[in-house]
Amino acid sequence: MSQLIVDGVSVEIEGRRLVDQVLLDVAPGQFVGLVGPNGSGKSSLLRAIYRVLKPSAGRIVHLGDEVWKVSARQAARRMAVVAQERMGEFDFTVDEIVMMGRTPHKRLLDTDTAADHELVERCLGQVAMRHCAGRLFQSLSGGEKQRVLVARALAQQPEFLVLDEPTNHLDIRHQLELLELIGRLGTTTLAALHDLNLAARYCDRLAMLCEGRLVAAGTPAEVLTAERISAVYGVEATVGEANGLLRIDFRLKQQ
């Protein structure tokens, strides 16, 4: 039984097809990584899943409901997103940002309860940001901001996490910590990732996109072969193994 089914989804913007008939499914509890070069349609596919880009064809079914047919509120109670939106001129404190994760659970007259504040604190604790609760969001470093946004997603108490390049702007330690955390949470997760070594290490399954098409899906070892990486990324790759982990090296192709 799949939690998320992406069934022949295409996304078009101004006549350009960014995602082309992609088939994908994510089983409960899995951490699935979406990999592929820049412009391969990773973000567009994720945006179709989290209801920002309406697909031109196909269906996306989450927990038995088509995601484009439920209300925004209901969708947000099941699915939380960490994306790459830059905040404008206004600033909130870190705990206010995380508290926003409670938005889909609140009705018109509901106030923030003691339980909400406790949850916010716990979520900040999970990303090791509790000490920054009172600080202004804009005053944080890129990595700290990313962790706060993950905490906001956790505060939504979702059944499904969508992450668009969550390790961007993070140093190595924080990259490892973040992916470790997501694995530990056990929440079903679909994440676009750049770093193939990290993807191989932390993801249960990978799906590789190239020019909007799904070119491979399966376990990291099945997807990340030297021939495929060479074809999709246009680089020479060697895939080996070290300490039981997949290890990929790259170099430019000889002219």
Add this chain to the structure above:
Amino acid sequence: MRIPLALLLPGLAAALALSVTLAVTIGPVNLSMLTVWNIAWAKLSGSTGMWSAAEENIVWMLRLPRVLLAALVGGGLAVVGVAMQAVVRNPLADPYVLGVSSGASVGAVLVLGGGWLGFLGIYAVSAGAFAGAVVSFVLVFLIAVAGGRLWPLRLVLAGMACGYSLSGLTSLIVLTSENRELARTAMEWMLGSLGGTAWSDLGLPAAVLVMGTGYLALSGRKLNALLVGDETAATLGVDVGRLRLRLFIVLSLLTGVMVAVSGAIGFVGLVIPHVVRMLVGTDHRRVLPVAALLGGVFLIWVDVAARMSFAPIELPVGVITALLGGPFFIWMLATQRWRSKDTA
């Protein structure tokens, strides 16, 4: 440096009550605060007391309605400013800067000069102003959006361009009108004036202010999410399209009604939200009630200054807010964290 709301709101409510009383005592004839309260109480309870008919007239017919209207309009403009800044995600937005006030003026003048919407009686001018506000707000928004994104600089420029054109249109309608009286009243009103307020002017603004602020404060969580970004708001469960449509209507209604009773008073919606955010942060559930009260207090005192600083000549209140607001706007422009990415 945040002040707890439990202290700030009662404090501001007291300041508002005190400001109303003090502002009524100030004028060519000075009255004591006690007299003001006695007369107001007598009027409300139907009793009589030891004061002259002239004093009663000054308090009840002349000054009190005007001061109360100042409080309503000040609160209304501040609340509109806060919410408008969230809708367009730009701290430089206010109904005056975005040309929405000018749009409301065109609608109001069309009604006054053309005698349109006569079936609405005393609400005709407000209805015209509301229609004008909706049209100009949507127009400015559409001009500012390019390629699915809202550009801060385009927004301010679109607002100014529309504002100028609409002001020109208002002048044209007024100056070519058969109605000579219109030119005089419209002139005073285009500068923003609270002179000649009667009790009957207060009902509609009071009702719209209470309902509008109530709706916005209840939507505070959604406004917060909207301020972060459309995409973020959507993933937090906000139906962004529907919310924005409702906000357009509520904000146009508030702006239209305030402009219909007072004319285009500029910059209150710019100055007050900025000050309030410095006091209580960005969360709209705190900002909106504080802005409503502080805006009221602010405009009461600006109107007192307009009445008294060049007495016996009375300035339109909009002249003072423009003198204060212009430099404030420039200061905000200079200190804003414009990034090349935003303005390019």
